Amino acid sequence: MxxxxxxxxxxxxxxxxxxxxxxxxxxxxxxxxxxxxxxxxSVPPIEGRATVAMVALIASVGMHALMAAVACAQLATGDVGEEGVLAIVGGLVALLYLVVFITTIVLVCMWFHLATRHALARGASMEVETPAAAVGSWFIPFVNLARPFNLVRRMLDSAGLDAGAVSAWQVLWITGNITANISSRVGGMGGIGIGLLSDLFMVGAGITFVQIIRKLKWPPAAALVS
Ligand SMILES: [Zn+2]
Ligand SMILES: [Zn+2]
Incomplete structure (x- = not known):
């Protein structure tokens, strides 16, 4: 009994x-x-870090949209030369994106660390023992194709939430990264076209991730005891 x-x-x-x-x-x-x-x-509430991470992600999404707009203008005008005005604008946008992207990585990792603590505190069986190992899984080649997403699935499970959106986010993020990699090796119109696709995948990935972060809240422990 x-x-x-x-x-x-x-x-x-x-x-x-x-x-x-x-x-x-x-x-x-x-x-x-x-x-x-x-x-x-003993685990601080997730809301503060969630808000900061979402703001950073939305800024990253905005940068990808801006880069997509520059690529569209390049494809429409045929102004694809290295010395073209659009190439210079694109270069400046890419530089700004780098700053936003690095900031986003830091802020999202801080959210991920605390979210892992919440899930572990609730007894979720994760593929990692510590929040630091969870954050580290983003930076291990090949492991980062699956483990971070599996961890978020377990976080959502531990909060009693549906984890269906994680697969869409995972596919968009991985496809976006692969196409970005291809685009940097292919020059000219082709490279710009593939880069545009990559930016669109990244916009989708960012929006999906923001929705997951917004949704991921755990019921307070007191509510569980009663
Ligand atoms: Zn019982
Ligand atoms: Zn017990």
């Missing part, structure tokens, strides 16, 4: 304290409500 609900049969034991739990106790978590409350009390 469940330790909290005497009439309910226990189906699992809490991963942390070993107490018998029923399905009421563990709707989506792998530790009991009391263990969740104890673990989450």
């Amino acid at each position: 469940c330790a909290v609900h005497p009439n309910a049969p226990s189906v699992v034991t809490c991963r942390r304290c070993g107490r018998f739990c029923c399905t009421n106790c563990l709707p989506q978590f792998e530790t009991c409500p009391e263990c969740v409350a104890r673990a989450t009390i």
Whole structure:
């Protein structure tokens, strides 16, 4: 029988304290409500870092849209030479984008770190043991094609939310990166055309990621205990 609900049969034991739990106790978590409350009390709320990360991501999306607009103008006017006005404008936009992109990486990593703490505190079984390892998974070649996205799926699970949007974000992000890589190797109109595609994929990836961050909030621990 469940330790909290005497009439309910226990189906699992809490991963942390070993107490018998029923399905009421563990709707989506792998530790009991009391263990969740104890673990989450020391984790700061996610909202602040979520807002900052979303603002940075929206700025990055804006930069990709701007780069796409420059590419469209280049394709429309045929002004694709290295010395062309549009090439110079494009170069300045790309430089500004680099600054925005690096800032976004830092702010999103800070969000990712805290979001991992929340999920781990709720007993989510992640592919990593620590928030630092979760952040690090973004920077390991090939691992970063799957693990960060799997971690976000588990974060959403741990908050009782649908993780369907993660696959769209993953496909857009990876396709955007591959096409950006190809575009930098292909010169002329072809390269600009592929670069335009890449920017559009990145706009889609950024918007999808912002929606995931906005959605990803955990119910307060006190609400779980009652
Ligand atoms: Zn427990
Ligand atoms: Zn119970």
